[in-house]
Amino acid sequence: MKINSDKLIQELLTITENARIAAEKLKSLDTFDLNRKKDAISWSILECIEHLNLYGDFYLPEIEKQLINNKGGSKSPVFKSGILGNYFANLMRVENGKLKKMKSPKDKNPANSKLTITTIDRFLKQLSLLKSLLNQSREVNLTKTKTSISLSPLIKLRLGDTFRFFVFHIERHLLQAFKVLENVDVKARATH
Amino acid sequence: MANKQGFPSDLVNSLIDAANQKIIPKGDFLLREGETEHNLYFIKTGAIRVFYLTEYEEHNIRFGYDGSFINSLSSFIKEKPSEFYIQAIRKTTLLVISKEKLREIINKNDDLLKQYCTLLETAITQQIDREIDILITSPSERLKRVLERSPTLFQHIPLKYIASYLRMKPETLSRIRKDP
Numbered sequence: 001m002k003i004n005s006d007k008l009i010q011e012l013l014t015i016t017e018n019a020r021i022a023a024e025k026l027k028s029l030d031t032f033d034l035n036r037k038k039d040a041i042s043w044s045i046l047e048c049i050e051h052l053n054l055y056g057d058f059y060l061p062e063i064e065k066q067l068i069n070n071k072g073g074s075k076s077p078v079f080k081s082g083i084l085g086n087y088f089a090n091l092m093r094v095e096n097g098k099l100k101k102m103k104s105p106k107d108k109n110p111a112n113s114k115l116t117i118t119t120i121d122r123f124l125k126q127l128s129l130l131k132s133l134l135n136q137s138r139e140v141n142l143t144k145t146k147t148s149i150s151l152s153p154l155i156k157l158r159l160g161d162t163f164r165f166f167v168f169h170i171e172r173h174l175l176q177a178f179k180v181l182e183n184v185d186v187k188a189r190a191t192h
Numbered sequence: 193m194a195n196k197q198g199f200p201s202d203l204v205n206s207l208i209d210a211a212n213q214k215i216i217p218k219g220d221f222l223l224r225e226g227e228t229e230h231n232l233y234f235i236k237t238g239a240i241r242v243f244y245l246t247e248y249e250e251h252n253i254r255f256g257y258d259g260s261f262i263n264s265l266s267s268f269i270k271e272k273p274s275e276f277y278i279q280a281i282r283k284t285t286l287l288v289i290s291k292e293k294l295r296e297i298i299n300k301n302d303d304l305l306k307q308y309c310t311l312l313e314t315a316i317t318q319q320i321d322r323e324i325d326i327l328i329t330s331p332s333e334r335l336k337r338v339l340e341r342s343p344t345l346f347q348h349i350p351l352k353y354i355a356s357y358l359r360m361k362p363e364t365l366s367r368i369r370k371d372p
């Protein structure tokens with residue numbers, strides 16, 4: 001997969017901005033709705049957001065570190081995807097508003113952690129940092145700069161793919177969060 | 193984490209008389225980042241924390257428990273949005289005084305105004321002590337300083353929050369308490 005670097009960054013910035021708007025909307029819900037779960041293993045809205053926070057805890061510092069190291073050199077007009085990176089990015093992709101079901105790694109499962117309104121505030125701060133990192137990355141080579149991944153320190157992805165994977169992952173779980181909202185039982189809300 | 197013993201008594205009594213009592217459940221927020229602080233709180237019983245939220249974690253910067261005053265002071269003084277959150281760690285009984293009421297009281301006479309200045313001076317020196325805390329490299333030394341200021345801290349505040357205040361891991365804090 002090849003794409004113009006500026007075009008890629010712009011597309012990812014747009015998804016990030018949409019994520020910010022979506023998260024602001026979620027902030028206006030009350031804590032009861034944010035913690036509501038369809039069943040014991042499904043995630044509540046706050047659990048979806050906290051899952052994203054946990055990924056951000058790994059990827060944002062890692063991306064920041066690689067931008068500072070700047071081992072990949074200055075920008076190139078085209079980004080070329082790596083085989084593995086492209087695979088991960090596409091795995092996360094949301095197609096026509098549909099989600100493929102997936103299992104999350106154990107250490108990224110937020111279920112049953114204590115979550116409150118600060119979960120969303122923290123996510124908004126991460127999105128702000130993400131936006132800043134995307135803008136900073138306009139000046140580096142998205143193909144030659146590599147980052148580690150959370151699953152294994154031995155595997156490196158091209159920065160462009162890391163961003164794609166990370167941003168699509170956000171989009172995916174926000175969609176999941178809004179679907180949780182849609183499934184809210186109207187009768188239960190009325191009696192609360 | 194000032195305690196009532198250090199406070200000028202006329203002022204404290206006037207504030208307490210003028211205040212409204214409020215009981216807040218564990219986990220409730222008194223203030224969130226972005227809101228402007230209009231109140232000063234006196235804690236009758238319970239425990240409160242003030243924290244700063246980053247992308248990655250919550251940093252506890254101040255605690256209040258039985259007999260102390262607490263608020264988001266910078267926001268209170270500047271009348272600008274708070275950078276901090278204030279949350280009840282336990283069910284807490286508070287006395288709430290608005291800024292307007294506080295102004296009324298301290299402007300009643302010179303004595304009360306002087307006492308308010310003393311209160312602010314205490315807050316300033318505590319702030320500087322805290323700045324020095326953070327610069328000290330030895331975790332044991334940081335703990336020692338804080339215990340000198342607030343000997344009953346561990347009776348009121350859970351260990352994980354104190355660890356954050358001291359900028360160390362809870363495991364480190366447990367360890368140095370046992371073997372300082």
